[in-house]
Amino acid sequence: MLQNIYDYLLLWSLFSIWLIVLINKLLATGGFISYLKHNKKREIFVPDEELPFVSVLIPAHNEAKVIGKTLEAIINLDYDKKKLEIIVINDNSSDDSAEILQNIKENHPERHIKIINTDSITGGKGKSNALNIGFEQSKGSLLAIYDADNTPEKNALKELVFAIIKDKKAGAVIGKFRCRNKNRNLLTKFINIEGIYFQWMAQAGRWQLFKLSTIPGTNFVIRRSVLDQLGGWDTGAITEDMEISFRIYRLGYHIRFCPRSTSWEQEPEIISVWLKQRKRWVKGNYYVLIKNFKNLFDRKTGPVRFDLFYFFAIYVLFLASSIASDLIFFLGFGGFIQTSIMGYSLLLWFMAYILFVLSVLIALSTEKGELSFSNIGITLLMYFTYSKLWAFVAVIGFFSFVNDSLFKREITWYKTERF
Amino acid sequence: MSRMDTKISKRIDLIHILLTAMFFSLIIAYSLMGLNEDAMNIFLVFIVMVGSIVGYYTTITAGILYSIIYIFSYASFHIFLNISRGIPVSVDVYFWMITVPLFTLAFAYYGGLIRNIQEQNSNLKKENAELVVIDKETGLLSSQTFFNELQAYMKINERYHIEVYLMLVKIKYENEVIKILGESKYNRIVNEISNAINSLLREEDRKYILRDANMFGLILLSNKDGGRYIKNRIKEMINNINFKDDIAINKIKLEVLVGLVPYRSNEISSPYEFFKMAEKDLEFDV
Numbered sequence: 154m155l156q157n158i159y160d161y162l163l164l165w166s167l168f169s170i171w172l173i174v175l176i177n178k179l180l181a182t183g184g185f186i187s188y189l190k191h192n193k194k195r196e197i198f199v200p201d202e203e204l205p206f207v208s209v210l211i212p213a214h215n216e217a218k219v220i221g222k223t224l225e226a227i228i229n230l231d232y233d234k235k236k237l238e239i240i241v242i243n244d245n246s247s248d249d250s251a252e253i254l255q256n257i258k259e260n261h262p263e264r265h266i267k268i269i270n271t272d273s274i275t276g277g278k279g280k281s282n283a284l285n286i287g288f289e290q291s292k293g294s295l296l297a298i299y300d301a302d303n304t305p306e307k308n309a310l311k312e313l314v315f316a317i318i319k320d321k322k323a324g325a326v327i328g329k330f331r332c333r334n335k336n337r338n339l340l341t342k343f344i345n346i347e348g349i350y351f352q353w354m355a356q357a358g359r360w361q362l363f364k365l366s367t368i369p370g371t372n373f374v375i376r377r378s379v380l381d382q383l384g385g386w387d388t389g390a391i392t393e394d395m396e397i398s399f400r401i402y403r404l405g406y407h408i409r410f411c412p413r414s415t416s417w418e419q420e421p422e423i424i425s426v427w428l429k430q431r432k433r434w435v436k437g438n439y440y441v442l443i444k445n446f447k448n449l450f451d452r453k454t455g456p457v458r459f460d461l462f463y464f465f466a467i468y469v470l471f472l473a474s475s476i477a478s479d480l481i482f483f484l485g486f487g488g489f490i491q492t493s494i495m496g497y498s499l500l501l502w503f504m505a506y507i508l509f510v511l512s513v514l515i516a517l518s519t520e521k522g523e524l525s526f527s528n529i530g531i532t533l534l535m536y537f538t539y540s541k542l543w544a545f546v547a548v549i550g551f552f553s554f555v556n557d558s559l560f561k562r563e564i565t566w567y568k569t570e571r572f
Numbered sequence: 573m574s575r576m577d578t579k580i581s582k583r584i585d586l587i588h589i590l591l592t593a594m595f596f597s598l599i600i601a602y603s604l605m606g607l608n609e610d611a612m613n614i615f616l617v618f619i620v621m622v623g624s625i626v627g628y629y630t631t632i633t634a635g636i637l638y639s640i641i642y643i644f645s646y647a648s649f650h651i652f653l654n655i656s657r658g659i660p661v662s663v664d665v666y667f668w669m670i671t672v673p674l675f676t677l678a679f680a681y682y683g684g685l686i687r688n689i690q691e692q693n694s695n696l697k698k699e700n701a702e703l704v705v706i707d708k709e710t711g712l713l714s715s716q717t718f719f720n721e722l723q724a725y726m727k728i729n730e731r732y733h734i735e736v737y738l739m740l741v742k743i744k745y746e747n748e749v750i751k752i753l754g755e756s757k758y759n760r761i762v763n764e765i766s767n768a769i770n771s772l773l774r775e776e777d778r779k780y781i782l783r784d785a786n787m788f789g790l791i792l793l794s795n796k797d798g799g800r801y802i803k804n805r806i807k808e809m810i811n812n813i814n815f816k817d818d819i820a821i822n823k824i825k826l827e828v829l830v831g832l833v834p835y836r837s838n839e840i841s842s843p844y845e846f847f848k849m850a851e852k853d854l855e856f857d858v
Contacts, residue, residue: 164655171648178644185637497654500661504647507669508640514677515636524632 158294159481159490163181166474166481172435173471174505176463180358181337188353188519191412201233206313207374208238208293208474212283216301217248218428218571219419223301224257229262231307232314238265242287245277246270275379281386281393295404297379300371302571304333305416312414313374324406325375325398327368328414331520334572341552342531343539344420349523352412353516360410365456369410370394372416379406379474392437399445402457435550436557438464472507472547502554509536575621580689587682594678598671605664620675627680635680639673709759709858710766712781718789721778723842725791729835736835738850741769741788741806744827757821765828768809771801789847803830830856 184379193532209227213220220241227239243250251270258266269286271277275287289297297310297319311329317326329352335345359365368375383400390396398408442464448454449461482498484490513532517523598620607613619642627635642673647669653659709712713721722738729736743749743761750758762781769779769788778802810828815821831853839855840846 167651167655174644181640182637185633301738333720426786497651497661500647500665501653502652503666503669504643504651507643507673511636511640511643511673515633515640518631518633518636 157490159485160475162482166478167274167497169466169470169474170478170505171502173466174508176356177512178194178465178508179362181515183358183361185515187357187410187412190361191503193359199318203318203379204231204233204236205295205318206238206309207232207295207297208240208286208287208291208295209297209299209310210287210291211239211241211299211301212240212280212284212287213242213246213250213301214244214277214280215248215250216571217246217250219251219302220250221253221257224266224287224305225256225298226304227299228257228261228266229306229307230310232310234264238267238291238312238462240267240269240287240291241341242276242283243268244283244286245273247474248266258262259383262458272445278388279393281388281390284393285385285388291377294377295374296377297374298371299416300418302419303330303371303416303567304418305372306414309372309414309416312411313372316409316411316414317374319374320409322407323372323409324379324401324404325368326409326411327366327373328411328416329356330369331415331417332420333417334419334422337572339531340424340427340481341420341422342528343535346517346523346528346535347539348420348531349520350513350516353519355514356410357412359456361460363459364407365402365454366392366408366410367460371418372414373408379404380499390437391440392434395441396444399441399454399457399460402455403453403471404570405455407456415500421569423570428542428549430551430569431543431546435468435547436554438468439554444464468547468551472544475544503553506536508538579756580685584682584685584689587678587685591678591682594675599813602640603665607664613664616672619668620672623672623676624679627676627678628683630680630683632677632680635676636673639676642672643669707781707783710763711770712766712779712788715780715782715784716788718780718782718846719843722791724776725793726833726835726837726840726843726846728793730837735794735798737790737792737794737834738833738846739790739792739799739803739833740847740850740854741765742786742792742829742831742854744829746786749824749826752824753820759820760815760818760827761821764813764815765810768813769806772809798801799832799834806830829854831855831857836849 211220211223211227216223220243224239224241230237237313241254242255251268256270267290271283271286276283284298295314297313299305307327313326313328317323320326328538330348332341332345332348334341336342356369361473379401382404383397386393387396387400401408407523421430442461445454445457445461449458449465454461478498481490513535514524514529517528517532589694598617602608602613602617608636623635626638641643647665650659650661650665650676654661702716704714705717706712727737728734742780743765746758749761753761765788766779766781769790771790773779773790776793778791780791782789792802794802807830810826831850833850833853835846840849
């Protein structure tokens with residue numbers, strides 16, 4: 154049957170791809186169970202007088218376009234205003250963010266709003282550093298973090314706080330994020346679908362199967378005691394959210410997923426901005442993968458090992474095997490090499506495609522109004538366009554990561570351009 | 573019909589035609605591709621049917637999950653056969669991978685639409701029932717406004733010091749009466765009693781039929797001991813009702829229980845309490 158090295162290579166790539174598809178199928182099923190549970194029971198309400206004091210941190214760097222609306226949305230959150238402190242860290246901005254923020258603060262003298270303006274000496278060293286500055290000046294027993302482009306729904310914070318009060322083992326509780334500008338163009342429509350899909354598979358699915366979810370960088374609350382133990386955010390990390398999630402799990406806490414809390418954020422509207430943002434995420438994942446690789450076999454790491462394994466499977470196994478199988482396919486097609494087991498490859502591809510489309514549809518079916526005919530059409534397209542872009546990003550992200558590690562680039566704000 | 577409703581019924585019409593066409597295509601494909609030669613295909617038709625039922629009776633989400641599990645297992649099985657036994661992957665494998673999710677999704681969509689109009693229908697019925705103030709059969713007031721008006725009369729008493737009575741009237745041994753005579757004759761009795769009550773009381777007294785509790789509720793304005801007089805008159809009248817043409821009803825001795833409580837603002841704080849006291853008074857009417 155297996156006649157030469159290419160056959161063995163093909164078989165290996167088949168197993169890797171099949172394994173990834175299997176994992177994604179399990180995650181989709183986990184997401185389904187979580188969805189059923191979510192629809193069945195209602196978390197208990199906590200009366201207003203028992204709610205803890207919360208500090209909301211908003212790190213911002215040149216965010217004049219969006220920061221005003223964000224701060225207004227936070228002020229309008231449904232939460233006892235005596236128990237809510239809002240800290241905006243306007244970090245080394247060169248635009249008029251400071252004036253906009255000051256104006257809003259003066260319009261709401263009855264609220265606890267603190268605005269910290271820094272320059273290139275006192276700050277300007279990235280989001281982690283800005284969060285640490287805000288953390289030092291905050292006094293809440295819980296900290297909530299919102300990115301500068303977010304519009305949380307009115308009940309978003311309260312739901313997170315309910316969930317963390319109820320769950321003593323939760324170091325942090327995360328909510329959902331959705332795409333606010335989804336109707337702008339095809340790219341934002343893709344990102345919207347991707348976001349819903351990610352929420353279903355990665356957050357709800359992982360939470361259901363392994364009690365595991367990771368902080369998405371915005372719309373989450375974290376205990377002050379946990380942050381104290383961690384010593385704040387890691388200023389060397391590229392994706393500080395992923396990094397801190399891993400450390401929370403190593404402390405023995407878990408991160409709970411709370412789908413009742415939703416925040417709407419602005420997504421990139423042009424491809425170059427998208428590429429830059431995603432390249433950073435991929436680099437961050439490599440950073441976490443390398444930093445934590447030794448923990449893959451350490452029991453103390455807990456469920457995070459699944460994530461490490463998953464990253465490894467996606468970024469190493471999947472990437473290498475799809476490249477290998479494509480190469481062998483083309484070389485075999487051109488008559489350069491001989492293989493004896495080619496018949497299955499179309500079927501494997503077809504299965505992966507249909508399962509991808511159905512997994513996206515299952516996620517869309519849970520959000521009101523998202524399972525429309527136009528979104529189904531976009532999903533059918535997505536596999537050939539948006540997903541291919543991801544493969545491209547994975548490759549350039551890898552080279553950029555290697556480049557950065559070799560030349561020790563300094564960490565600064567990786568800013569996503571706003572619209 | 574509103575625009576929303578026509579939109580839904582149009583969609584139901586469309587999906588119905590689509591489903592018929594899909595079954596037609598399935599049959600044509602079955603014979604064209606020669607699928608009847610392999611017994612495995614019968615089994616796959618069965619999977620399509622189960623998918624349709626799962627889709628129709630649950631949600632679109634569950635239907636998709638069903639398709640995902642099926643496609644993964646089916647395709648993995650054929651990949652295994654291809655590699656280990658060298659069995660080539662034929663076109664019908666792809667055919668079944670598309671057919672199952674298509675049928676499941678179409679039926680799930682259909683079921684969703686049907687559920688949607690069922691829900692609308694039951695909501696409308698409920699809203700409609702809440703709007704009915706006058707009981708169709710007896711012409712008495714229905715229970716919807718009973719507690720609201722009771723509260724209003726309690727307020728009148730506090731302000732003008734007019735005696736307010738709540739009287740409840742119930743047929744004695746009503747379960748047995750229903751068992752012996754049946755629902756329709758029981759309803760006749762109820763109608764006769766309401767006629768009697770209507771003729772006896774004045775226009776300004778409020779007369780309710782509380783169908784959920786199988787009772788008549790009467791709110792009376794009267795001076796002292798007026799209530800007791802009415803109580804006796806009602807019992808007497810009902811004892812004397814003559815169901816001329818119906819011997820079966822005449823044979824059983826029809827009696828009613830009457831509970832009567834005057835409103836005392838220092839003892840009763842809510843209309844519900846008032847009602848409960850009158851209900852308790854029924855127990856003393858033996």
